[in-house]
Amino acid sequence: MPLRWRRAPPRSSVACMIELEGLTKRYGEKLAVNNLTFAVRPGIVTGFLGPNGAGKSTTMRMILGLDRPTAGDVRIDGKHYDRLKDPLTYIGALLEAKAWHPGRSAYNHLLCLAQSNGIPASRVREVLETVGLSGVARKKTKGFSMGMGQRLGIAAALLGDPRIVMFDEPVNGLDPEGIHWIRTLMKSLAAQGRTVFVSSHLMSEMALTADHLVVIGQGRLLADTSMADFIAQNSRSYVRIRTPQRERLLDVLQGAGITVVETGGGMLEVDGGKPERIGELAAQHQIVLHELSPQQASLEEAFMRLTAESVEYHAHADAPARQWGDGWQKGS
Template identity: 65%
Template sequence: MIEVENLTKRYGDKTAVDALTFTVKPGIVTGFLGPNGAGKSTTMRMILGLDRPTAGTATINGQRYADLTAPLRKVGALLDAKAVHPGRSAYHHLTAMAATTGVPRARVDEVIDLVGLHGVIRKRAGGFSLGMGQRLGIASALLADPEVLILDEPVNGLDPEGILWIRTLMQDLATQGRTVFVSSHLMSEMALTAEHLIVIGRGKLIADVSVGEFIAQASPDTIRIRSSRAAELHRMIAGPETTIRTVERDVLEVSGVTAEQIGDTAAAHGIPLYELTHKRPSLEEAFMELTRDAVEYQATATIAEATGALAR
């Protein structure tokens, strides 16, 4: 379990992390989301004892990382897949780690097979592709069979097969009762991988909820209706708790009423329905909505405006 309480990090007059408090529980995959510059990497570094907090605490199973005995057996982390000597082979990198942590040599072969690097294990890490480097970083994190995993952008550079593999791996590890804390900018992947979300913006906590609750907070579910008598149906289902938007001719989007209620009303009045679709916002849409005011870096010009300026 990871427990963060009033965690704060300041660099001069800039506050990178602002009084964060949250708990990452074992048994589920917890996603860590936020716009660029939100403070995610800084938070992870403080959890791992790589940065000293200005205030507050971060503990793993009740202890600061620096106080853990055999920390690599307790915590596996991937923060920077490139943090490997480029002239060293993947095999020698892992065997050196094993030797310094008391991990049996046989475990090296196990993680090599687990991450699918057996074909390139004797090659120098400096020649690895981004995806191969990610697999080596994940192998390093898993080497000592830790109880807690902290992974920063683990799918970065992976192909579709690799993304499916790491998604399944993280879920399997969580099912074993481990604590899995993972950051990612790929909202579609987080929607498939994580059960719970910690979302921050400008260093502050925005949400600490399940994926379903996070999406529900951002926008209500809507019903898409297509009918040749849409205007007539509009008048029938209108009410103080109902929001109706005309998307295009003969197409409505409605919230505050169920698809069953709409279908029953249409049937009772002989109104034909060509579409009656329940539409739930995506995690990406919810993320964009709830972090709108916390985005630090925003484009201020369109492509057309930028192209026009060049032409002039």
């Protein structure tokens, strides 16, 4: 099922932002969101990250007025969501992919949304083509797969040609072609000057898509920074070296005041070292190098390091799986 995107100019030359100030949400004794303050700016893809239970979905629901804050404020283009005129032209959101009546066709689901928001019916056909659902537009959604449901949810988010798009786990159920398409779509929307805010647990996908990151843990803001700065600040960078003349290179580097760590397997590592300097020293002393490569942690490693103390649900690899199974068999 091919996925297409027709590049269109922004609806307005005026950029729209999402602005949170002291946003807080309690459910009884549970503090789900704790004094969040940040802004989601236009022209870039902002990734929204956090462990399970961190408060991401609750925050997104409050942005859309689906949950009322206990304290603080959240505004879209300077207004509360319920004060927006024609809200689908301001912000399009995918929070729950299966938020439709199973007895309706994809076309009629989108048509109802369009009619209730003053959007021309012609736009329904456009977004169905955009997400690759034209061929099943008249079929009832109760037979849709998870991936088809994601596409329909994305179509609904795009229906008003919004200045802001907000996606929660947009790649769920999509095949590799679909994942590539949604990544390209989000970058294209940001390049048009729109505001793109996306939450995902797929770190590899966020690393390819997001320019900026907002990271929360246990409802608190942990980071609000660029992708590059986030990885640099929360990871170890080093230079990895392989050489058949290890002892000679160790002497040369240590003589130059460079601390080297032997990691086994003939590998050497220099924390925070500059590969250019190491290469120059090796060349000066006619030392053969088989590898000289700068290394930096992935987004996933940096994320795990930052959020280690904010994870609410811990799984243990050394848990006694046999006893767990035995316990269930015994009915415990």
